[in-house]
Amino acid sequence: MPVRVKTAIMEDDCVCAYDSTWDTESDGEDQAADGQHRRSSRDKNKSGWTSESWHHTPRNMRAAKDMQNYRRGYPNLADEECSEDKMKNLQFYLNKFPSSPDNVYIESFLKEWKNDYKKLERVHSYIQWLFPLREPGVNYMASELTKKEIEAFKSNEDAKKRLVESYELMLGFYGVRLVNKETGEVTRADNWKERFRNLEQNMHNNMRITRILKSLGELGFEHYQAPLFRFFLEETLVKKNLTSVKHSILDYFLFAILDKQQRQELVRYAYLHFEPKDTFVWCPRKIERQFKKFRKKEKHRHSSSSSSKKAMVKKMSRRTKVTNVTKRRNSETFTSAPSDSDFALKDSSPAHVKDFFPLPSHTISACHVCCYVQACHVCCYVQACHVCCYVQACHVCCCVQACHVCCCVQACHVCCYVQACHNADAPTFPSTTDCPSCSP
Incomplete structure (x- = not known):
């Protein structure tokens, strides 16, 4: 009997009460209270078996809860009614209201702060203005977004244009370049090595990037989220850069992506490139087993494809010989x-x-x-x-x-x-x- 309990818990120890990525219902529709969810790892610990017993790197439950709250649209948050002229974030992006406490208008910021990496690193009060959210940040003088302000922002082309410029400015600070404004595709910037070193040394930038991803999703640029996350995922798991950023990428960046299908696909991509596999805690074990099956099929497919290519090369080689013979016969006859x-x-x-x-x-x-x-x-x-x-x-x-x-x-x-x-x-x-x- 004890063995059966242990086995069941080992199979479900990566199920997270704050992650509906693999639920059939969408995040926005799943408004059940925490007590109505599946048991969290904290509940399972009451049985005597802790996730630490089986994993060296347990899931960050605080991060999971925070990201779920964002994906659901802050269900417990009530907005205050306000007119458009009092929407400070929108007015800031229309260049009609300065940030506080820096007293900088958006146009001045985009011109004067661009490429000033020392100032962008040292000052911490501007990020809440550049990428506002419906939740407060460390700058108490910044204003939180409201639902009406979000809709007004999405319908204003000037504000959206400046938001993309702000995004490009911050990407440059992190050593990244926006390749396509339509799709959100990004790649390494020319200064990526220098900027990656700064990103490794100053971990508070991880939370800045999390805020950027959240804000993009709020303000109509949801399609920018997945390309940026995949870029960081490839840099950490495939190219082995930014190792100190890896857990923030998986705890926060990944679960800021609003599109559930994209999120599922990126979890699969992360699992296939993550090592060691037994410490991957960002999806349930039953999902991991599906990934393993997929991985085996992919290996078999690549093996078959390689054999087919070799056969085709041989066939083309024989065909080339026949063509050469006919050319020779042409010159002779x-x-x-x-x-x-x-x-x-x-x-x-x-x-x-x-x-x-x-x-x-x-x-x-x-x-x-x-x-x-x-x-x-x-x-x-x-x-x-x-x-x-x-x-x-x-x-x-x-x-x-x-x-x-x-x-x-x-x-x-x-x-x-x-x-x-x-x-x-x-x-x-x-x-x-x-x-x-x-x-x-």
């Missing part, structure tokens, strides 16, 4: 221009058409006049000879205006006019003088 008799039409009986165009195959057949071949651009079967312009229609995909009856065409060897058909009733031109394009 095609010493004079083809005569009209060379282009005389063959017997059009069904049996002969069947012989002339065998069953579908990717075997390359040389032109019967000059032995040169050219592959069909659709299915790689032989098409037209570019030396003598004799055309054999591809019997696989019927490319190059193939006759729909017998799938055979012949081009004029002078002007490449395609008309001749091996069908008995079709018009033909066995000589160049019969071609409607180049005949007098």
Whole structure:
């Protein structure tokens, strides 16, 4: 009996009461009180088995609760009614109200503070103005957002434009560059090494980035969240930079992403690149087992793909050899221009058409006049000879205006006019003088 209890708890020890990423209902709809949620790790500790018994790095429950409160839209927060002229955050971004206590207007900030990394690091009162939230920060002189202010901000193009500029300014401070303003794609800036060192040394920037991600989600730039998080995730887990930032990325940055589907995908990406796997605590164990299955399938797929590529290389190598042989035969045997008799039409009986165009195959057949071949651009079967312009229609995909009856065409060897058909009733031109394009 004790063993059964221990096993059950080991299977569920990563289930977090403050994380609905894997729930069927959305974060906004899940308004149940904390007591109605699944048991948290704190509740499980009453059984005598603690998460520390199985993990070296237990989940930060304070962070999980904070991020859930944000994703739900602060359900216990009541807004005060105010007119637009009293919406200080909006007025600040319209360049009509200065920040406090720095007394700086947004236009001045964007011009004078840009690239002044010492000031951006030393001063702590501006971030609440640049990226306001519905929750208070360390600057008590800044104002919290309200729902009405958020809607007014989203509908104002000037305010949104300046918000993107503020975002770019702070990205530069962290050694990141905004590549695409439409998608939010980011990449390393030229000064990334220097700025990454500063980010490693000054951990309070982790909370600044968390605020930035939250504010982007509030003010209409939700699509900017996932690209920035994925950038930091790749830097930490794949490229092994910013190691001291890793847990803030997973505790805070990840769960600021409002789009649940994106969040699930990024948790999977994080798990696949996180080491050691047994210390990953940001999703339930049953989800981890699904990730493991996915990982095995991916390895099998890559293995199969690698084998297919090798087979294709061999096939292309053989095809190249055949082409080289036909080119050599061309230089050896095609010493004079083809005569009209060379282009005389063959017997059009069904049996002969069947012989002339065998069953579908990717075997390359040389032109019967000059032995040169050219592959069909659709299915790689032989098409037209570019030396003598004799055309054999591809019997696989019927490319190059193939006759729909017998799938055979012949081009004029002078002007490449395609008309001749091996069908008995079709018009033909066995000589160049019969071609409607180049005949007098």
